[in-house]
Amino acid sequence: MGKAHSMAYATMPMFFWPAPARPVKKLIVDVTDELAHTAAERYAWESHTTNWEAAINDPEIDLIDIATPNNMHAEIAIAAAEAGKHVICEKPLAPTAKEAREMLEAVEKAGVVNAVAFNYRRTPAVALAKRYIDEGAIGEILNFRGTYLQDWSADPDSPLSWRFQKKIAGSGAVGDIGSHVVDLARYLVGEIEEVTSVVSNFIKDRPLQTSGFDALGAGEAGRGPRGAVDVDDEAMTLLRFRDGAVGSMEATRNAWGRNNFITFEIHGTEGSLYFNYEKRDELQVAFKNEPADRRGFRTVYTGPNTPYGEALWPIPALGIGYGETKIIEAYELMRAITGEAPIRPDFSDGYQTALVDEAILASGASGQWQNVPLYERQNLT
Amino acid sequence: MGKAHSMAYATMPMFFWPAPARPVKKLIVDVTDELAHTAAERYAWESHTTNWEAAINDPEIDLIDIATPNNMHAEIAIAAAEAGKHVICEKPLAPTAKEAREMLEAVEKAGVVNAVAFNYRRTPAVALAKRYIDEGAIGEILNFRGTYLQDWSADPDSPLSWRFQKKIAGSGAVGDIGSHVVDLARYLVGEIEEVTSVVSNFIKDRPLQTSGFDALGAGEAGRGPRGAVDVDDEAMTLLRFRDGAVGSMEATRNAWGRNNFITFEIHGTEGSLYFNYEKRDELQVAFKNEPADRRGFRTVYTGPNTPYGEALWPIPALGIGYGETKIIEAYELMRAITGEAPIRPDFSDGYQTALVDEAILASGASGQWQNVPLYERQNLT
Amino acid sequence: MGKAHSMAYATMPMFFWPAPARPVKKLIVDVTDELAHTAAERYAWESHTTNWEAAINDPEIDLIDIATPNNMHAEIAIAAAEAGKHVICEKPLAPTAKEAREMLEAVEKAGVVNAVAFNYRRTPAVALAKRYIDEGAIGEILNFRGTYLQDWSADPDSPLSWRFQKKIAGSGAVGDIGSHVVDLARYLVGEIEEVTSVVSNFIKDRPLQTSGFDALGAGEAGRGPRGAVDVDDEAMTLLRFRDGAVGSMEATRNAWGRNNFITFEIHGTEGSLYFNYEKRDELQVAFKNEPADRRGFRTVYTGPNTPYGEALWPIPALGIGYGETKIIEAYELMRAITGEAPIRPDFSDGYQTALVDEAILASGASGQWQNVPLYERQNLT
């Protein structure tokens, strides 16, 4: 994440010009001096430290960017807000909805810009889906089906990173990847009113991780001592939206052959949408109002004529990668800080998503439909 | 369906040779004399009638093939069984599980061959998936995700066929298309223990149908008087299998751009499978045990080296259509009648699927997980 | 081929009703009495023989259907024509253009219905492409790119069937599979004026075939004595059409992973078309005249609203297989015999395609562009 955010701050003005602001990478924080030093050098930050409070206390710093494990989010974000800093925080906003709520209250009280890094809604094809929906092109939405399928930890011998430990991560597949789908569902369809879920943990233990690094898929399978996994690795849920649509969401870490398989299919009264992040330059759309012998899903490649396109690459299918989603995120963040436009998803969204996540987990435990409380945003924009 | 079954009986021995038996198309029944006459001529039956009991009473007839609307299935099937005829019945077996049970009891009592026409499990690519699973190639199954998405009735102005009337059809999307996915889930994964569901009816009324013909997607949109739709057009359900796997199923008639979109994705501990009937010559499979730089879903085209392949076309991707699924069904049925091998799915499967369907509908009404009773088959094979 | 044609004659009236005629399968001919007997039984023919002249001389027979190896086509077809029989002949029409010309002259002189079995243009998606082109939907055609890629004989140890022997087959990939692409190019774009080609034979010898059966991909690799392959297994050609369009065609038997990969892509001034027979229910089309944020290839599934759809299956993506292309062919043939409509491709098309094939082979040998003579059809329809 250090790589992704640093790259985004460095290059955002090259894409979005004139840029709303040019970020200056002042101070990077890591857990050891060596890591911090290396990170500063590698990612071109002016200075480095192991003491995150130094960033909070530095009057030259306007923005705190939190990319720690989840259990550190609240303390840092609240301190940052209290110091009047703007804050962007990686997702999920916090291990629990309670902490997310405290973070939200802190930033609202402080009146600082706040954002949560659900970057997949920045994908131009997702923004195009949103445009179609807002234009009414697919009519009233009836159904949403979202998935996030991965296999980087499908091997039971892949290491027990912090992502598999409840005290650090809060939850497993639900918070780590399911929350992205919940964010997409809320962005594209609306608020979720209730859920019923199956939450599973198929891989019960994993080899203890010997390095501090969160190895994801590149790690070698381990044969050493093993520790318990106390979070879910798979969740399936049905959704009822407040406006009457229904839906489903599945997040799993056990899907051999799926890498970053974030998909949604949306059926409306006037058409359907399909998106698969693994082919992220494409949005598929089918319209009801076509001649019967010409009706079908069309594949639109995002580019100069679709959202953010004027800033990115000049021909469709030159193509974007993960980095561009972070560059767009940095752009939206700078627009918010300079007052050009408010940013979403903000901490209220992060909190609302945490409420959905908790309802999914609660339903998995109770076997009952769980209502999702609705947080009423203070300053609607 | 008359077309499909007649074609299958006529051509099965051309594909499967030596054929277990050569069906003789003795007597076709339809609701009017004109329809029956035309059908006999068109589909090459020896004679025709409007009186289905004539078929039951004809000593030259060994097999009764039921392709009526759902509400006629039980009466005919039970009479056939009592007359000692073998029976194949279109799906769903009956509008209610109760009727399905009565049909099952009748055929078990009579000891006749009985089959229910869930033809999609006959698709060679589905049979190949079954082979992989039985060989352990994808390990222990963790997750099943199935869909059946259509749009032929997504237009609220398409006609109110019998498929939208509870007294004839029993249910809507659940029985008509969801039952196929339930059949695939049971075939590939195993028995379903409980379900929790959202069952919807988005299109509340439709134009009255002016002809007796079940027009499906080819019908013109109507502007005349409308009648109420009293069945579901969309169902989403979570599944718990008895052996510990979990899953989901969605069936909808409101999916613009989807035609006969029967899909499943199965994740196992050693690999994954994906199938989409719209590209029915293909099965996709990913294996865990591949070198990391060569791992991914591969697309296998069915052909001479996959199930039923020696009988069908001599090169993969010459390709099969809907007809071949019915030809294979006819082959399996003749094998059962001649005693070569028992046929599945039989009425016990049709009944068990009806129990799952009723649990889905009940859960949609109650908002609770619903247990699915398990019928213990009498003669396991 | 016996299977495909027999199935088509038996079932055509079930699909196309009222049928232009009901074929009666009178007499089947094969090389041994046993084969002929079995074929008659399996494919439900009234009688059988090993003497093809018996069919020619039988006054009850109206139509001769030739599915022999290529070197027998001319003798049989000419005798049939002289006897006043209608003739349909498998492709390529003959091993050489000279023989094809003689066949053409015979049927023209006799005034009998004549057809050549380029069945892939019967695929509904191909007929839909033709409809789009005729409607001007993609404008003036600039470019055609066609392929036919297979791998059933990519293994050098697959048997030396007659398809690899020049004296029987005439040519290899050019006549056997390239001719289908030439037929599609002529059907969709127009006459080809000249070609320049690379023609290769990568696999120089193969194991002698021990059975008379043309095993295609199902055969076991052989280890016995080998014989020389004296035909091409791969051809690539550039095309200049008479109306100004350009194009290319590739046919190869050495494409591991490709099964029956018949594709074309056509670029016009107003849009593009893409077809792949391996996904034969789909036609992809992109139109210029779409809003820039909604432009892209759409996938249209053929069904009731596309060519031949009213006769086939009632929902798109129920789907057709190889058989349906032959059923449509039989339908068109019966229409021609009953005088409803002339049939194309006829022997003049088979001859013209043979001229293109010979030019491809000649160019491969000479390294020069080769002009393709244009046969002027006698009775334009």
Add this chain to the structure above:
Amino acid sequence: MGKAHSMAYATMPMFFWPAPARPVKKLIVDVTDELAHTAAERYAWESHTTNWEAAINDPEIDLIDIATPNNMHAEIAIAAAEAGKHVICEKPLAPTAKEAREMLEAVEKAGVVNAVAFNYRRTPAVALAKRYIDEGAIGEILNFRGTYLQDWSADPDSPLSWRFQKKIAGSGAVGDIGSHVVDLARYLVGEIEEVTSVVSNFIKDRPLQTSGFDALGAGEAGRGPRGAVDVDDEAMTLLRFRDGAVGSMEATRNAWGRNNFITFEIHGTEGSLYFNYEKRDELQVAFKNEPADRRGFRTVYTGPNTPYGEALWPIPALGIGYGETKIIEAYELMRAITGEAPIRPDFSDGYQTALVDEAILASGASGQWQNVPLYERQNLT
């Protein structure tokens, strides 16, 4: 291109760490002071000028990066080499092979690092294809089929940029996009010995461009005065490689619905490869040596376990965009400058590709096969 190269220099060390060198963006040159000033600010260069010779003469500058229209390449590159600067030049290396030769001679004489920016071979999936080939995984290569299809200028009313003017660009589709495919063919298969081609220019004139900006697809269609297009917009060619393989290449600007459709399919004796840049995270590969019921194209997503993966994103299908191809290019360039490893493609490759391009154009004019002279590299690496 300024954006792409600047982004690559800024972020390469963030990805590749420890970086071989950290580029310092010293001086940017543009045609007007305002453009240069803005570019320097936007892309974070230390200073700017309109006089490119200032860069050549600056002793602090080690590397000259040429991203001008083609007709300026030679003068700048030769001056840079003579001044002892390393040089990277956008493709094609020059409008003519003659100029490319002069550039090559200059860099060889000067002994400076030299590179040509055929970035598509930097795509990790292309590098993976190269790895498979080098490992012998697909055996001896028989056939290469490459395409580069676009539609950003398919509209005859899109502006007459310098890319359509022979005196600036040298050629049209051949040099601009075909050269990328030639580079891929040479990289993956080997040297091309001779070609025969059809070269077309379908769009004869275009509206004069009113701004200096090379608008590509984002430009509005023009209605003003028009100027002649004197370069090709489409080329199709057959290829003979020196090692016996054959192939084809098509480049067109008239392919509605295709955006940056760079594809290749390679058939070898042991398998096949398929790549499509529009889905650039994927490489498809089929191996002969699979069980017959499990053989087929598999889709491998590039990531940590494939070339350059350790430096890019930690999970396959997080995904790369156009930018990453340029970041990898910058990495390889810095490795060459620091002496870690030589870089390819260099000017000898650029020259050899120009020879192929000229042969394609010559064959299009002559209608004859054209031999491609082979340049013998001085310092093989």
